Amino acid sequence: MKLPELFIETAVIMSLGMGIVFMFLGILVLVIMLMSRMANRFEIESKGGAIKVAVSAPDAVSPEVVSAIAIAIKKFKSKT
Numbered sequence: 001m002k003l004p005e006l007f008i009e010t011a012v013i014m015s016l017g018m019g020i021v022f023m024f025l026g027i028l029v030l031v032i033m034l035m036s037r038m039a040n041r042f043e044i045e046s047k048g049g050a051i052k053v054a055v056s057a058p059d060a061v062s063p064e065v066v067s068a069i070a071i072a073i074k075k076f077k078s079k080t
Helices: 003-041 063-079
Strands: none
Touching: none
C-alpha cells in the first residue's frame, strides 16, 4: 500500500471508532435520563418527614475502667 492509501484507511478507521464511541456515549446519556425519570416516578414520598430512630443512652462507665484506661495511656506515652 502506498502512503496516501494508508492515510485514507487510517482516517476511515479513526472516524469509525470515534463514531462508535459517540453513539455509545449518546445511548448511555439516554439510558441514564430514562432511569432518572423512572426513579422520580416511583419515588416514595415520605409523609412524616424525617425518620425517627430510637437511640439508647450509653451505659455509664465505672470509675475503675476510666482509671485503667488513663494508666494504660500514660504507660503507652512513656514508652514512646
